[in-house]
Amino acid sequence: MSASSPNNGLCAICSDKATGKHYGASSCDGCKGFFRRSVRKNHVYQCRFVRSCHVDKDKRNQCRYCRLKKCFRAGMKKEAVQNERDRISVRRTPYDDQQRNSALSVATLYNADAATKSMLTQITTSDITRKALANVGDICESMKQQVMKMIDWAKLIPPFNEMDTDDKVSLLRSHACEHLLLSLARRSCMYNETLLLSNDTVITRTSLDNEQNKITCRIMDELIQPMRDIQMDESEFACLLAIILFDPSSRNLTISHRIRSLRWQVQVNLEDYINDRQYDSRGRFGEMLLLLQNLQTIAFQVIEQINAYRLYAGLKLDTLLLEMILQGSHFFIICVFSS
Ligand SMILES: [Zn+2]
Ligand SMILES: [Zn+2]
Structure with a gap:
């Protein structure tokens, strides 16, 4: 034969x-x-x-x-x-004009993420138990830090940086909360039953109020655990952040066709990266995309929770958070971009 x-x-x-x-x-x-x-x-x-x-x-x-x-x-x-x-x-396929491979290569995305990753000093597991429990103020403060980091991160992605400010704002606002949650999950992956916020405070399964504890548990069970199960690496994580960012259905977007092809390019690069792994990688790409669904429903719950706090507990929210997470006006974000 x-x-x-x-x-x-x-x-x-x-x-x-x-x-x-x-x-x-x-x-x-x-x-x-x-x-x-x-x-x-x-x-x-x-x-x-x-x-x-x-x-x-x-x-x-x-x-x-x-x-x-x-x-x-x-x-x-x-x-x-x-x-x-x-x-x-x-x-020429519909996507060929976007085939400037290196602009969205796994390495570029990895570097953008690494450059803006929270510069928290390496903490040992024993130290984490001595950290202060976060209150609502800490959570808001940490979210604000993360939003600023997210903006810095996006600017390091060349195709994003070339867009008009309105499109940039539209993309960032659409899924800011998902971006924050995924970063939180990644940061907390190495800790047992503890979420580590960027301002160095922690949340445990029962350290907050009832409704918020439900969110904590979902982050642990539906994001962190699956990420651990597949041992998602930093490059894969960086690609997922970009897939979340390039959502062609973001509100008020003027270049949705281009965004679709950018996202497609990231997906293909991630798929290739996964397929080139040394060990069996079948199913891995799918597992990662499924995370996005959990992420979206948890983000929705977080936004509801923040809104409830503003309404019933008089929580005052920072302007940037208001505009990014709760989709208020976007005057302030434009200022951040032009500064
Ligand atoms: Zn061999
Ligand atoms: Zn074969």
């Missing part, structure tokens, strides 16, 4: 179900994508063993060196990938 024979219907590399002949060999979409990324990015892999690892459907992500070798053995050709790229650039 020739390795690239398409008639057995199996991938010549990993024996998964083949979806056709790709780059010269009958293969599955996983191996097709792996080969394409490897060639396009000129990856050089190492084998940790003796260059004869077994490549099958379950183990195909374990050794990239041996998988790529098997792709070549099965008949895949580098040139076919390069030709495909030339053809696409002539045909």
Whole structure:
């Protein structure tokens, strides 16, 4: 049997179900994508063993060196990938004009996040138990700090920075609360049953009022736990923040088509990043996107809670928070941008 024979219907590399002949060999979409990324990015892999690892459907992500070798053995050709790229650039998909890859690469997003990440000194788990419990004032203060950081962060993303102020404001306001919550969850990932705010105060499952405790528990159970389960890394986290930011349905947006293609680009880069992981990554991308749904409903609950506090407990909210989180006027945010 020739390795690239398409008639057995199996991938010549990993024996998964083949979806056709790709780059010269009958293969599955996983191996097709792996080969394409490897060639396009000129990856050089190492084998940790003796260059004869077994490549099958379950183990195909374990050794990239041996998988790529098997792709070549099965008949895949580098040139076919390069030709495909030339053809696409002539045909132009709706997204092609946005294919300035590096502007939204995983590395760019990672750097933007790392540069503005809370510069809290590394705290050991024993220290966290001695931190002050946050009251409502601390929560508002910490949210304000995070909003300022979020603005600084977004400015480090080149395509965002090139937009008109109105579009920037529209994007940031649409999901500011989600951005804050996801950052809080990430910051708290290493602590047990404790949320660490950016102003160095903490929240436990029962340290606040009833309704707020429900929110705390949701953050722990529906955000932090799944993030821990998949061991989300910093690059993946940075991409998720960008996917949240580039929402084409944000209110008052004048460039929604462009935002859609920016988001698409981040998604594709994240997908590639995940697929290039050393170990099996199937399902991982989906898990991450599912987090966004929890995030959205929790954010909604937080906003309701803040509104209730303003109405019934006379909570005075900082202008910036009012405009960013509760969608008041946006005079103040414009001032922040032009300063
Ligand atoms: Zn395969
Ligand atoms: Zn190997």
